[in-house]
Amino acid sequence: MLSISNLQASIGDKQILKGINLEIKPGEVHAIMGPNGSGKSTLASVLAGREDYEVTGGHVDFDGKDLLDMSAEVRAAEGIFLAFQYPIEIPGVSTTNFLKTALNEIRKYRGLDPLDAVQFLKLMKERMKFVNIDQSLLSRSLNEGFSGGEKKRNEIFQMAMLEPKLAILDETDSGLDIDALRIVAEGVNKLRSPERSAIVVTHYQRLLDYIVPDYVHVLYKGRIVKSGTKELAYELEEKGYDWIKAEVESV
Amino acid sequence: MTPNQEYTSFKDQLIAAFREGEERMNGESKSAFHQVRRSALQSFETLGFPTIRHEEWKYSNVKTMIGEQYSFDEGTALTVEDMAPLQIPNLEGNILFFVNGHYRADLSQIVSPATHLQIKSFAEAQQTDAETIGLHFSRYADFQDSAFTALNTAFAQDGVFIRIPDNKVVEEPVILRFITDARHKNVAVQPRNLIVVGRNAEVKVAESYRTLGDGAGFTNVVTEVVVAADARVEHYRIQNDSERAYHIGRTQVSQADNSHYYNATITLNGGFVRNDLNIVLNGQHCESFMYGLYMPNGRQHVDNHTLVDHAMPNCYSNELYKGILDDKGTGVFNGKIYVRPDAQKTNAYQSCKNVVLSPDASMNTKPQLEIYADDVKCSHGTTTGKMNEDALFYLQSRGIPKDAARTLLLYAFAEEVVSNIKIQPIREYLEGIIREKLAL
Ligand SMILES: Nc1ncnc2c1ncn2[C@@H]1O[C@H](COP(=O)(O)OP(=O)(O)OP(=O)(O)O)[C@@H](O)[C@H]1O
Ligand SMILES: [Mg+2]
Numbered sequence: 001m002l003s004i005s006n007l008q009a010s011i012g013d014k015q016i017l018k019g020i021n022l023e024i025k026p027g028e029v030h031a032i033m034g035p036n037g038s039g040k041s042t043l044a045s046v047l048a049g050r051e052d053y054e055v056t057g058g059h060v061d062f063d064g065k066d067l068l069d070m071s072a073e074v075r076a077a078e079g080i081f082l083a084f085q086y087p088i089e090i091p092g093v094s095t096t097n098f099l100k101t102a103l104n105e106i107r108k109y110r111g112l113d114p115l116d117a118v119q120f121l122k123l124m125k126e127r128m129k130f131v132n133i134d135q136s137l138l139s140r141s142l143n144e145g146f147s148g149g150e151k152k153r154n155e156i157f158q159m160a161m162l163e164p165k166l167a168i169l170d171e172t173d174s175g176l177d178i179d180a181l182r183i184v185a186e187g188v189n190k191l192r193s194p195e196r197s198a199i200v201v202t203h204y205q206r207l208l209d210y211i212v213p214d215y216v217h218v219l220y221k222g223r224i225v226k227s228g229t230k231e232l233a234y235e236l237e238e239k240g241y242d243w244i245k246a247e248v249e250s251v
Numbered sequence: 252m253t254p255n256q257e258y259t260s261f262k263d264q265l266i267a268a269f270r271e272g273e274e275r276m277n278g279e280s281k282s283a284f285h286q287v288r289r290s291a292l293q294s295f296e297t298l299g300f301p302t303i304r305h306e307e308w309k310y311s312n313v314k315t316m317i318g319e320q321y322s323f324d325e326g327t328a329l330t331v332e333d334m335a336p337l338q339i340p341n342l343e344g345n346i347l348f349f350v351n352g353h354y355r356a357d358l359s360q361i362v363s364p365a366t367h368l369q370i371k372s373f374a375e376a377q378q379t380d381a382e383t384i385g386l387h388f389s390r391y392a393d394f395q396d397s398a399f400t401a402l403n404t405a406f407a408q409d410g411v412f413i414r415i416p417d418n419k420v421v422e423e424p425v426i427l428r429f430i431t432d433a434r435h436k437n438v439a440v441q442p443r444n445l446i447v448v449g450r451n452a453e454v455k456v457a458e459s460y461r462t463l464g465d466g467a468g469f470t471n472v473v474t475e476v477v478v479a480a481d482a483r484v485e486h487y488r489i490q491n492d493s494e495r496a497y498h499i500g501r502t503q504v505s506q507a508d509n510s511h512y513y514n515a516t517i518t519l520n521g522g523f524v525r526n527d528l529n530i531v532l533n534g535q536h537c538e539s540f541m542y543g544l545y546m547p548n549g550r551q552h553v554d555n556h557t558l559v560d561h562a563m564p565n566c567y568s569n570e571l572y573k574g575i576l577d578d579k580g581t582g583v584f585n586g587k588i589y590v591r592p593d594a595q596k597t598n599a600y601q602s603c604k605n606v607v608l609s610p611d612a613s614m615n616t617k618p619q620l621e622i623y624a625d626d627v628k629c630s631h632g633t634t635t636g637k638m639n640e641d642a643l644f645y646l647q648s649r650g651i652p653k654d655a656a657r658t659l660l661l662y663a664f665a666e667e668v669v670s671n672i673k674i675q676p677i678r679e680y681l682e683g684i685i686r687e688k689l690a691l
Contacts, residue, residue: 048648052640076650088645092663101659102649109650158649 001026001197002047002067002166007058009046016042018222019058024166027194031208031233032201034219035241040201041085043219044170047199048082049075062166076102077109079165083155083172085201090142095154096124098142099161106162127160131187148175156187163191167198173207185210205237218244261317262299266292268323269405283385284377291394291404298398310583310615311525311554316497319467321439325351327432329463334358337430337461342676344423345370350430352409352440368421368454369414373443376412383414387447391475391531392503399499403441403473410442410472413456417449417479424455424674429472433495434464444474448482457487457677460521462496469497480507480534485673486514491684492521494549501527508534515542515672518553519684529558532566532594543572544668546688547580547612554583561594564624568598573668574605575661575689576612583615588629590622597624601631606664608638658689665689 002024009017016039024030032040046053047060049072060067067075090098104114115123128135131153143151152172159167169188173181188198188211200211208216208230216233218226220241225248226232236244269292273280300317301308329350345368348358354372361370369380376384394401411427431438448454462468478484490498498521506512518524530539545553559568574582584603605614616633638657646656665685672678 050644050648071653072644072647073650073652073656076648082648084645084648088639088641090642090645090660090663092666093659098646098649098651098659101655102646102651105652105655106650162649 001063003061005059007043007046007060008056009042009053010056011042011053015056016053016222017046020219020222020224022217022224024197024199026197027192028214029192029198029200029211031213031216031230032199032219033203033216033233033236035245038219039222040219041170044082044085044168044199044201047075047168048072048080073105074109076162076164077106081159081162081164081167083152083159083167083169085170085174087143087146087151087155089144089146091144093142094140095138095142095158099124099158102158103161123161127157130160130190131157132183133157149177149180152176153180153184156184160187160191165196167191167196168201169198170201171203172200173202173204181207182210205233208233220244220248262295265402266296284381284388287389288405288407291389291401294394295398295401295405298396298401300398307556307585310581311523311552313523316469316523319437319469319497321437321467321469323439325432325436325438327351329355329358329430329432331358334430337428339426339459339676339680342426342674342680344426346426346428347411348428348430349409349411349442351432351438352442354409354411363421363423363425367415367419368425369416370425371412373410373412373445374408376445380412380414383447384412384445387445387475387477389475391477391505392473392501397501397527399471400473400501403443403471403501406441407443409440410444410474411446412444413446413454415448415452415454415482418451419449420453421455424457427456427458429458429460429470431460431462431468431470431496432464433462433466433468433493435466437467437469439469439471442470442472444472446474446476446484448476448478448484450479451481452479453483455485455487455674457489457674459489460492460496460498460500462493464493465495467495467497468493471499473501474503476502476504476512478504478506478510478512481509482507483511484513486512487672487674487677488514488516488526489677489681490516490518490521490524491681492524494520494522494551496521496523498524498526500525502529504528504530504539506530506532506534506537506539509536510534511538513540515544515668516555517543517669517672517681518545518547518555519681519688520546521551521553523552525554525556527556527558529560530568531560532562532568535563535565537563537566539566539568540671541568541570541572542668542671543570543584544574544665545572545582546575546577546665546685547582548577548688550579552581554585556583556585556587558587558589559599561588561590561597561599564593564595564597566594566597568600570601571668572603573664574603574614575608575665576605576614577608579609579611581613581615584633585617585619586631587619588621588631590620590624590627590629592623594624595626597627597629599627599629603633604664605633605635606638606661607635658686661689662686
């Protein structure tokens with residue numbers, strides 16, 4: 001589904017991604033961990049099509065298409081979804097209104113008729129249950145004045161509405177209380193299917209108890225320096241990153 | 252102030268026109284009303300048109316406007332049919348048309364009962380309501396230091412006179428449509444409006460300005476609004492004018508105890524626009540709201556000067572002005588808040604936010620707070636920035652194309668102001684124009 005080879009990206013003259021290689025097959029969940037500042041969010045943004053980052057090398061193939069050639073909105077329509085580490089507040093635009101526009105733009109791209117108000121509301125009601133989100137929150141301005149946890153929940157709600165092929169969750173667990181973490185993780189699991197894949201960026205093994213990954217990777221200084229299965233996450237939880245850093249420096 | 256030597260030809264033309272008019276007047280020239288006009292003309296003669304050396308006109312150069320040749324008192328054959336495309340859909344109420352400055356009863360409709368709404372052309376009211384006019388005319392809009400107000404006062408003739416008796420609530424809005432027919436010539440008009448709202452009375456008034464044709468239209472309007480104790484006034488000024496429209500508009504408001512005045516000034520289009528909104532809180536427990544939206548693009552210029560004068564204690568004022576500037580559009584916001592020594596327990600808030608979309612567009616903001624009382628709550632803030640790229644990316648990442656995302660964000664930005672317009676057909680009409688203007 002997603003094949004990243006030797007991806008390099010920089011901002012200004014600072015290189016952040018220094019050759020990422022990653023292969024994700026349909027249905028797989030890959031966790032990405034790694035110390036602060038190692039480039040996890042940068043990778044997520046580059047995949048989602050943020051233009052501030054300049055891709056200086058490498059290639060990304062998404063379902064047989066050149067992902068790096070597409071604008072952010074086309075990537076979304078092709079099935080990429082990024083749950084932001086820091087969701088943006090947008091005054092004056094309600095989540096409902098915005099999601100309806102987004103969903104119908106994506107449908108247009110796929111040659112489908114737009115959902116009318118009734119169909120949209122029905123879908124919304126159904127997906128609200130996935131993450132246990134309140135209607136009143138959705139009629140407010142998008143993320144404006146939302147608590148940290150509410151913002152994260154809203155990201156997963158949007159994901160449930162847009163049903164992406166590849167979801168990239170950037171620290172969706174941070175800022176969530178224990179109950180919310182479980183609810184959000186269950187929401188993600190409900191969307192799991194043999195066709196859908198996910199990249200889950202997290203600092204904590206705890207999330208991976210709920211969203212069980214097929215693979216765990218460690219990103220450090222712009223490279224994936226170690227990959228393993230979910231046991232790697234336990235090992236990191238226990239030992240921290242020093243041993244990995246030492247391994248990298250000794251090479 | 253020394254007379255300004257520039258722009259003398261237009262100035263001379265105006266002064267000559269005044270003298271000529273005076274000669275035709277016979278006995279009337281001795282009336283008190285005319286004495287005010289004469290003294291206004293003297294002020295205009297002394298002041299001359301402001302140049303950019305004048306602090307209040309630093310960013311608004313009237314040179315091009317003054318340089319055009321205009322005909323005053325230009326007749327026009329506009330018919331009911333010509334007005335049809337100018338109608339605002341679904342808008343019902345008292346709708347008055349003024350064409351090239353003159354009230355056109357044949358195009359207008361008045362639906363509210365005369366017991367509640369007394370409305371007539373300013374010219375007619377000079378005969379029928381001399382006493383009220385004597386009491387209020389030029390009592391608020393001081394012309395000593397404003398050339399344009401002086402000029403308007405000197406020529407005060409056209410425009411509207413509205414009086415709402417005490418305790419009367421006018422349900423239907425009063426819509427004043429000022430149409431300048433510049434299809435064949437450049438035309439200048441100087442409407443003079445007086446709105447006197449009695450104790451505990453209520454009215455909604457909307458002014459709209461529109462220039463037809465390719466000729467230049469110069470409008471110099473002064474509106475005095477007198478809000479008696481416990482009265483409530485909603486006042487909208489709507490400008491969706493031509494590229495060749497020059498608009499100088501002054502609104503001077505005087506509020507008495509417990510009164511409520513609510514203003515929204517929306518400038519969607521217009522070549523050169525200068526609005527002065529001055530509110531004097533002459534009573535206690537007054538409330539004033541000021542909303543503004545301006546969207547200059549192309550080579551349009553919009554200058555909003557506002558002043559809230561807290562002369563008495565325990566009043567509340569709140570102001571929100573927003574601008575979207577594109578192409579070579581330029582904007583000015585100058586917001587003054589005075590809190591006089593007696594005006595304890597004043598609450599005064601001001602905010603001005605702008606989005607500048609092009610490197611050639613510019614915005615000048617100047618909040619001015621002068622606070623002489625100690626027990627007050629005041630705040631002000633101005634922001635001028637580019638399009639929020641993070642927000643754009645967020646919407647794009649959900650599948651909304653960049654152009655649509657941009658329109659959505661800017662529309663939401665404008666809507667924070669427009670949503671405050673309580674006459675729904677007007678709000679919808681403006682929202683339509685805003686959508687069109689923002690769509691790429
Ligand atoms: N706009 C920017 N300008 C300059 N440097 C940037 C910019 N964005 C990211 N960086 C730098 O790139 C590096 C990687 O940042 P990134 O946000 O991808 O890290 P991360 O792995 O997600 O960290 P965290 O775990 O703290 O979220 C950091 O050193 C960061 O300071
Ligand atoms: Mg990050």
